[in-house]
Amino acid sequence: GDSVTQMEGPVTLSEEAFLTINCTYTATGYPSLFWYVQYPGEGLQLLLKATKADDKGSNKGFEATYRKETTSFHLEKGSVQVSDSAVYFCALIIQGAQKLVFGQGTRLTINP
Amino acid sequence: DAGVTQSPTHLIKTRGQQVTLRCSPKSGHDTVSWYQQALGQGPQFIFQYYEEEERQRGNFPDRFSGHQFPNYSSELNVNALLLGDSALYLCASSLWGGEIHYEQYFGPGTRLTVT
Numbered sequence: 658g659d660s661v662t663q664m665e666g667p668v669t670l671s672e673e674a675f676l677t678i679n680c681t682y683t684a685t686g687y688p689s690l691f692w693y694v695q696y697p698g699e700g701l702q703l704l705l706k707a708t709k710a711d712d713k714g715s716n717k718g719f720e721a722t723y724r725k726e727t728t729s730f731h732l733e734k735g736s737v738q739v740s741d742s743a744v745y746f747c748a749l750i751i752q753g754a755q756k757l758v759f760g761q762g763t764r765l766t767i768n769p
Numbered sequence: 770d771a772g773v774t775q776s777p778t779h780l781i782k783t784r785g786q787q788v789t790l791r792c793s794p795k796s797g798h799d800t801v802s803w804y805q806q807a808l809g810q811g812p813q814f815i816f817q818y819y820e821e822e823e824r825q826r827g828n829f830p831d832r833f834s835g836h837q838f839p840n841y842s843s844e845l846n847v848n849a850l851l852l853g854d855s856a857l858y859l860c861a862s863s864l865w866g867g868e869i870h871y872e873q874y875f876g877p878g879t880r881l882t883v884t
């Protein structure tokens with residue numbers, strides 16, 4: 658079946674450090690890929706997305722590239738801020754389906 | 770423009786009881802999806818409603834049922850509650866796209882605790 662695997666957390670970094678959160682997927686069809694962020698007490702928010710191979714999604718300094726050959730969609734940011742502390746979820750949706758399939762989430766804490 | 774709203778925020782129930790959770794979609798949206806997020810896990814898809822019909826269902830037992838009203842709001846019902854039903858229940862709304870996926874906007878969730 659379709660699944661998403663994220664790197665184990667929690668991840669703790671200092672402000673201005675480089676961030677990578679790994680995400681790989683298994684899909685029966687041709688998926689679109691997403692990163693969602695969940696701040697404390699808030700709902701999931703779409704951070705970025707990519708709908709086809711080699712597409713790069715970007716938002717708020719975060720980037721992720723859809724790599725079909727490695728079935729990956731790693732999240733990166735060059736310089737993290739304390740305000741980036743949250744839980745990050747990688748997700749996919751198969752073309753023609755309507756359900757999002759999520760990874761288990763990675764809790765990120767940024768220390769000043 | 771109000772986003773997705775859910776009620777109640779928190780709920781405590783006893784094993785065997787029944788619970789109803791409510792969701793109002795973002796203005797202009799006609800499709801509602803429900804997800805269960807256990808502690809420390811990613812959300813899992815329960816089902817989706819469009820035009821007052823269940824359109825797609827995840828791997829959840831029949832104890833989980835839903836309804837969509839003509840104003841597009843939705844309810845999630847869970848019967849015969851188990852301890853394992855304790856979770857954050859998320860509602861997401863979107864436009865219906867059929868074969869096309871439109872962005873799902875999530876509400877803040879209802880935290881259900883079963884004792």
